[in-house]
Amino acid sequence: MTAIDQATLRPRAVARGALLRRVRKAASDILPPLALLLAVLAGWELAIRLLKVSSFVLPAPSAIAGALIAKQGMLLQAARVTAVEIAWGFVLSAVVGVGVALAIVRFERFGRALYPLVVLFQTVPKVALAPIFILWFGYDLAPKVVLIVVIAFFPVAIDMMHGLQSVEPGFIALMRSVGAKRGEILRRVQIPYSLPHLMAGLKVAVTLSVIGAIVGEFAGASEGLGYVIQLSSTQLDTALVFAALVAVSVLGLAFYYALEFAERLLVPWAPKYDPLHRS
């Protein structure tokens, strides 16, 4: 409150007031979830100690932190491997998803044939395909990337399709009336219109990519965070399992926020065009 008061009372303090306000805003965004997280961790730590839970059933947060520090080299190396899988898988999911959406919207007849198949394919439990991909593509990067694409392209395709079709029909009629062809309408109006929707789809896809990478490594791998989780759980090193889980979460968060950042750069007008807040 004081920052705002100062800013309004003394013009020279405006810049400082604005900065202060921004810091306060950031703090008010971060502090509540952080406080809650700390409370949960404290409760967890306390419960483990009071109830004397065995560390291979559920390790205390302090034990997990210990494992993170002790095995940091190994975890970092594993995280690098998984990050590469996620990155490739996510990028290819985006390419496939956008391609499917464009094909369905641009070529109506082909779209009518393809769309039901895409939906049908979505009902296949993709996780179950992991062993087959290992069989087909070996033990390295390829089967993980394929599994991620199969899991993560769907939200991209659906959101992009929805975006391409969200242009007001009146505007398309207007373009047609002055002689615009379908390709031109798609390129100059529908694709830009779809970008905010595409970004929403990509955010779902990136979290699915993390899942895909871990599942892919479960099915067969010799490195990566999924492999670490599996190996250490067979060795009853539960603290390391949780340490690897923390690493996976950090990785997922990093990818997610990189995408949010990209969204702000690519479609700065998007929030103002939120369908819920259209004036």
Next chain:
Amino acid sequence: MPRAPAREKTTRSQPSSEAVLSIAPAPTLAETAPLAVAPAHITARGVSVDFAHDGMVQRVLSGIDIDVPRGSFVSLIGPSGCGKSTLLKVMAGLLTPSEGDVTVAGLAPGEAAKRHMIGLVFQEATLLPWKTALENAAFLLTVGGRATPKDVALDKANEMLRLVKLEGAARKLPSQLSGGMRQRVAIARALALDPEVLLMDEPFGALDAITREEMSRGLLDIWERTGKTIVLVTHSIDEAVFLSRDVHVMATGPARIIETLPIELPAHRDEDTFNLPAFGEAEAHLRRLLIQGHAGERA
């Protein structure tokens, strides 16, 4: 269409950068003796439109005859569902009639639209959210077979934004503009094509009363300065009387034109026009017609 080639020649010989202001025929001329001076700019003969709904065919327009003189300002007025928007869509070439013929400047409407002879304004401004007001106004010029280079289009759009008194907001995004301003960008976008005909479907329907009146006066001003032929679809009796030279009253069941009322008001109109006895008479007459049309529907 034997006239098409000749028409193409005359439109091509017109430099596209010619100022709109210079091709203004006096609007009053057309009013005195529309059919004797020149053939009507827009004609419809026996136009019917059928829509199919679940195998049922519904006639939404039936046997429409209409002549819009060149340089005139006419309104189509009627209760919702009377087919006035459908008729406008037919004139714009967005909809092909099931029966009958429509011509715009002697051409099929679709052909006229491709040649930038028709400007369209809808109730929603339908601006592209990532483009500025100026880029939106220029957009249609850069599209289709008759696309002009971007700088030429932007110059033209700038001129049109001045005409709709929006030059100060040229660099703003649609989300930063009020509803009235957005609609003025849409009008500038239509005018930037330098069309002969401006077709408007309840262009001020989504605006508040004060903005509506302001926009009406602005539109009249634009019409006086450019001499475009304007067809306005509206459900506001006031708006129709204030703006039009002829008001075509439509009724439902079957959708048709029940009367064409010439508005006997001075050519130049302003706030005082609302107080003239003739204004009140025309308004009362139209209101009676609309109520009758409504009652006829229920009977």
